[in-house]
Amino acid sequence: MLKKLWYRLPFTGEPAPLVARVALEGVIAPEARTRRALNLAGIEKALVKAFAVPDIKAVVLTINSPGGSPTQSRMIHDRARALSEKEKVPVITYIEDVGASGGYMLALAGDEIFADPYAVVGAIGVISAGFGFPEAIDKLGVERRVYTAGKNKSQLDPFKAEDQGDVTRVQ
Numbered sequence: 001m002l003k004k005l006w007y008r009l010p011f012t013g014e015p016a017p018l019v020a021r022v023a024l025e026g027v028i029a030p031e032a033r034t035r036r037a038l039n040l041a042g043i044e045k046a047l048v049k050a051f052a053v054p055d056i057k058a059v060v061l062t063i064n065s066p067g068g069s070p071t072q073s074r075m076i077h078d079r080a081r082a083l084s085e086k087e088k089v090p091v092i093t094y095i096e097d098v099g100a101s102g103g104y105m106l107a108l109a110g111d112e113i114f115a116d117p118y119a120v121v122g123a124i125g126v127i128s129a130g131f132g133f134p135e136a137i138d139k140l141g142v143e144r145r146v147y148t149a150g151k152n153k154s155q156l157d158p159f160k161a162e163d164q165g166d167v168t169r170v171q
Contacts, residue, residue, distance in 0.1 A: 017057040019092075020050035024061055024076070028068030028102040038065060040075040051083040059084070061093045061109065067101025067123075080109040095119045134161045 022043065026036035050059045061080060067073070084091045093110030095103070098120045107113050107121075115121050137144060137159050144159050155166035 018053065018055055019058050019060055020053050020056055021060045021062060022046050022050050023064075024103075024106050025064045028065055028072045028076075028106075030069055030072055037068075038076075039069070039072045040079060043076065044079060047079060047083055051087045051089055056087075056089050058090045058092050061091060061106065063093060063095045063099045063103050063106050064097050065100070065103030065106065066098050067103050067105075070102060070105075073102030073105040077105055077109045080106075084109075084111070095121055131158050132162055133159050 024038055024043065026038040028039065029037040030039055031037065047059075050056075059080075080091055083089075090111040091109055092112050092114070093107040095107055095113075095115035096119060097116070099107045099115060099122075100120055101123050104121060104123055107115070146154050146157065148154055152166075152169065154160075155163070155169065
């Protein structure tokens, strides 16, 4: 009751919206391989605490990560989304300096995504390499048998001739 009265006074006004911030910084790794490893076990308490603040209007995740473990990236992303849906609190993500690879995936947890204009953003550094042995397998008289549930499951198979469609998809 006093709270409502306070805000009706001419010199007080409405309070600014309450927003919680959780910093997601460092290389994403399952364990503390580096001093500043980022993983769900290390930040879950901070996430839960942020979403539990009474009258919270949003949770902001600030991101500075070159990426790392895809699994930990997904786990952090999924936990932030689950808490957002459970508590009915939106997530806003902001990439400060770097949000690459798994760091970019963390940003996707946001209902709204922002980034500094000079931040490095995106999935970078991806490489796929292999060898081709189709002539060798023919010379040896080996019959290759591959069973898949999808047409692209065996793309870039080293025992068959290179398919330009596979190369284009990977690039």
